[in-house]
Amino acid sequence: xxxDPTVLxxxxxxxxxxxxxxxxxxxxxxxxxxxxxSSHVGSCLSCADILAVLYGGVLKVRSxxxxxxxxxxxxxxxxxxxxxxxxxxxxxxxxxxxELAGFYQxxxxxxxHVSHHVPGVEVSTGSLGHGLAIGAGMAYAAKLExxxxxxxVLLSDGECDEGSVWEAALFASHYGLDRLIAxxxxxxxxxxxxxxxxxxxxxxxxxxxAFGWAVREVDGHDYRQLVGALSSLPAAVGKPxxxxxxxxxxxxxxFMENSVLWHYRxxxxxxxxxxxxxxxxxE
Amino acid sequence: xxxxxATAITQLAGRDPRIMLLTADLGFGVLTEYARRxxxxxxxxxxxEQNLMGLAVGLALEGRTVFAxxxxxxxxxxxxxxxxxDACYHLANVKVVSxxxxxxxxxLGMSHHATEDVSICRxxxxxxxxxxxxxxxxxxxxxxxxxxxxxxxxxLGKSAALTANLPGEQFELxxxxxxxxxxxxxxxxxxxxxxxxxxxxxxxxxRGIFCRVLSMHTVKPLxxxxxxxxxxxxxxxxxxEEHTVEGGLGGAVAEGLLELGQVPKxxxxxxxxxxxxxxVGSQEYLRTIYGISAGDVVETVEARLRSRRLxxxx
Numbered sequence: 001x002x003x004d005p006t007v008l009x010x011x012x013x014x015x016x017x018x019x020x021x022x023x024x025x026x027x028x029x030x031x032x033x034x035x036x037x038s039s040h041v042g043s044c045l046s047c048a049d050i051l052a053v054l055y056g057g058v059l060k061v062r063s064x065x066x067x068x069x070x071x072x073x074x075x076x077x078x079x080x081x082x083x084x085x086x087x088x089x090x091x092x093x094x095x096x097x098x099e100l101a102g103f104y105q106x107x108x109x110x111x112x113h114v115s116h117h118v119p120g121v122e123v124s125t126g127s128l129g130h131g132l133a134i135g136a137g138m139a140y141a142a143k144l145e146x147x148x149x150x151x152x153v154l155l156s157d158g159e160c161d162e163g164s165v166w167e168a169a170l171f172a173s174h175y176g177l178d179r180l181i182a183x184x185x186x187x188x189x190x191x192x193x194x195x196x197x198x199x200x201x202x203x204x205x206x207x208x209x210a211f212g213w214a215v216r217e218v219d220g221h222d223y224r225q226l227v228g229a230l231s232s233l234p235a236a237v238g239k240p241x242x243x244x245x246x247x248x249x250x251x252x253x254x255f256m257e258n259s260v261l262w263h264y265r266x267x268x269x270x271x272x273x274x275x276x277x278x279x280x281x282x283e
Numbered sequence: 284x285x286x287x288x289a290t291a292i293t294q295l296a297g298r299d300p301r302i303m304l305l306t307a308d309l310g311f312g313v314l315t316e317y318a319r320r321x322x323x324x325x326x327x328x329x330x331x332e333q334n335l336m337g338l339a340v341g342l343a344l345e346g347r348t349v350f351a352x353x354x355x356x357x358x359x360x361x362x363x364x365x366x367x368x369d370a371c372y373h374l375a376n377v378k379v380v381s382x383x384x385x386x387x388x389x390x391l392g393m394s395h396h397a398t399e400d401v402s403i404c405r406x407x408x409x410x411x412x413x414x415x416x417x418x419x420x421x422x423x424x425x426x427x428x429x430x431x432x433x434x435x436x437x438x439l440g441k442s443a444a445l446t447a448n449l450p451g452e453q454f455e456l457x458x459x460x461x462x463x464x465x466x467x468x469x470x471x472x473x474x475x476x477x478x479x480x481x482x483x484x485x486x487x488x489x490r491g492i493f494c495r496v497l498s499m500h501t502v503k504p505l506x507x508x509x510x511x512x513x514x515x516x517x518x519x520x521x522x523x524e525e526h527t528v529e530g531g532l533g534g535a536v537a538e539g540l541l542e543l544g545q546v547p548k549x550x551x552x553x554x555x556x557x558x559x560x561x562x563v564g565s566q567e568y569l570r571t572i573y574g575i576s577a578g579d580v581v582e583t584v585e586a587r588l589r590s591r592r593l594x595x596x597x
Binding site for chain 2: 116122123124126127129130132133134135136137138139140141142144163164167168170171174
């Protein structure tokens, strides 16, 4: 089942359809990182369900008109999970699925961190802490024009160590940018270890609330919860919304789940075969 | 130059609603009138330069022409990566405006001395780097940059203008202005040090040394044609800048000339050659400490031309 390539505006909670899209994103990301020998498969797997819900219905975007003025803007601020984003875009018709084999490859356009040279990508990322400020600028422009589109930014939890995230958070609430939505892929593991042992973010919800944001917490692998949290926005009029999505790093591959190893390790050989088998057999 | 910028941006905003001015909580008294007249085209983002640059890029990607205003190194070095990744890589229409170029905030101390930003920023792809020498150049550069797509750095000196434009003169980004002509040597200046250089040229003329003076307001892209002509037609090239000696105007001029196989008969860079200052002082005072004042330029030019003549007899 390929996703409808042109009109992605119908917001329904067709769980089976979203599950299948997420499964395909995961399989693509696994194949891409394995073929490339690249890092961040765990980060891709943790946000695959979020991306499936976004590109499976939440985002008003059109693959036949990537620059359509009325589109929702989506910024993948956690640019290291580029493989998952490219996979979602390919499944939705923004680029040929066959091109995913060109991830990391010489002469291609699918760089290891998100590139705006890929159709459907608003902004290149890769250095953490850049996306929310750019999104706030886009949301401010929308506010000036009284435009109806929204700006959604997907951040990682480790990214919230960056002070620039909180500069943007202050700004967005001060100016009441209620068309700005930050989604945090809170998988609890950053580059070298658990978030809690690196720079603890808790109480995380209260931090965002103290910065003037309306906060929703969801299971980031539960399609109904994700659709629910992202379908009636803003969560509070006059406030930007933060959706804290509790996720599992490496979700979907048993031996990758909750393991710091798969932030950097590239799947190969038997590991790859075992991971692929799990994802292909997933319901 | 600040006033010239304020006048220009006010003109621009009045005729184009896409013009926006963002400040990181600086510009007291300078931006007040603009903010009052154009509230929808003005935004004080607070003391947050990374956010300043990110917001500017977001607005620019949505069709705005954004001037991002602050002082010293705050809108450049403090958020250099946002300038590189977000503004330059995306060819965003963001014009960074930095007031107090060089030693403009002399007595405020080294934190406020913008003395490495030209060399650092000119290495960024896609950027235009403009360092006006007087108020007219600052005004015209503001208008020109608004019409020129892509990211830019506009460095504004604090000091007032000493020169005016010549009758009928048109400003052009990337084209040096010839403010004096003479056969003996060419002085190439960038930024508000131009006033010292013009005084030096007048002083040298009284001593029988007649200089060509170029105001190289645009450091990137560099007007190599004017430099080649100067190397061929005059007795040498001496660059003058209120900036560290590594990689700034002097470095750019050397690169541009050598790459074309054009070696001036005399070449020297008058710039900051000492480390961070250990004494407090005004811009005028610190220029004498660093050896870039008008008097220092006169002495250095004389010495360089003398050694060239002596060398020629050896």
